[in-house]
Amino acid sequence: MSTGLQEKVGMKLDTYNFKIEKGKLRELAFAIGDLREESLKGEFVLPTFPTVVDFMGEETSTLEDLLGLNLQKVLHGEQEYEYLGEMKPGDDLTVTGVIENVYTKASMDFYIIKKEFVNQNGETVLISRSTIIERH
Amino acid sequence: MEVGYQFEPLHKEEITHSQLVRYAGASGDFNPIHTVVPFAESAGLGDVIAHGMLVKGFVGQAISQWFSTKDLVKFSSRFRAMTRPGEKITVQGSVVEETEDRWICQAEAVNEAGEVKVKSSFEIKKR
Numbered sequence: 644m645s646t647g648l649q650e651k652v653g654m655k656l657d658t659y660n661f662k663i664e665k666g667k668l669r670e671l672a673f674a675i676g677d678l679r680e681e682s683l684k685g686e687f688v689l690p691t692f693p694t695v696v697d698f699m700g701e702e703t704s705t706l707e708d709l710l711g712l713n714l715q716k717v718l719h720g721e722q723e724y725e726y727l728g729e730m731k732p733g734d735d736l737t738v739t740g741v742i743e744n745v746y747t748k749a750s751m752d753f754y755i756i757k758k759e760f761v762n763q764n765g766e767t768v769l770i771s772r773s774t775i776i777e778r779h
Numbered sequence: 780m781e782v783g784y785q786f787e788p789l790h791k792e793e794i795t796h797s798q799l800v801r802y803a804g805a806s807g808d809f810n811p812i813h814t815v816v817p818f819a820e821s822a823g824l825g826d827v828i829a830h831g832m833l834v835k836g837f838v839g840q841a842i843s844q845w846f847s848t849k850d851l852v853k854f855s856s857r858f859r860a861m862t863r864p865g866e867k868i869t870v871q872g873s874v875v876e877e878t879e880d881r882w883i884c885q886a887e888a889v890n891e892a893g894e895v896k897v898k899s900s901f902e903i904k905k906r
Binding site: 721 | 792806808811812831833835840842848854856857858
């Protein structure tokens with residue numbers, strides 16, 4: 644592995660806040676095609692809602708810029724969520740992130756990005772681990 | 780509930796280009812390989828590819844129909860194959876193992892030919 648890649652391990656992402664709004668819950672349910680009444684009212688936090696929180700942090704600083712990725716070569720390899728507490732509409736989350744690991748395998752670079760979501764009461768409600776792959 | 784139990788499959792509608800645009804807006808993932816055909820072509824992908832997280836979203840929807848999400852403690856997925864507009868996804872799953880306080884389950888999102896797009900494992904707190 645090149646030293647350039649190894650240097651990225653431990654890099655921290657910019658901390659940001661995200662408020663869970665019913666409109667965003669509804670929009671995700673509609674996009675997925677989950678037309679249950681509770682989902683469309685925006686009262687239900689779908690298991691993959693954390694992806695919305697992940698990406699909204701990119702409005703100000705993108706992973707592509709931070710890691711120097713070429714979007715045409717980037718794939719999402721794996722995604723893991725650990726649900727440690729409840730998330731509900733109105734919650735105000737603080738999100739911190741770190742590049743947990745980087746390695747090269749089969750002509751591809753793998754980046755493991757770990758994010759922690761902490762709610763307004765200081766409880767860690769979710770840990771997200773994304774594996775982003777850049778093809779060479 | 781018992782090990783080996785098969786959940787009722789969730790059959791999704793055909794994925795459309797419009798859905799990918801809607802999903803991009805909903806999720807905030809604006810990588811143009813999912814929405815802009817010329818960009819996807821120049822990336823060597825042919826047509827656009829669906830967001831992996833949209834397909835994982837189908838799996839999440841299925842899990843929330845099988846269980847209360849309050850009991851969902853872990854949900855891991857591996858993106859195995861690209862999904863294109865025009866494909867129809869079915870989510871199927873089963874209980875594979877149990878511990879004292881958890882059901883360990885697996886789920887797959889497959890297309891009509893049976894190609895696995897997303898392979899997931901998830902854990903449910905026993906009540």
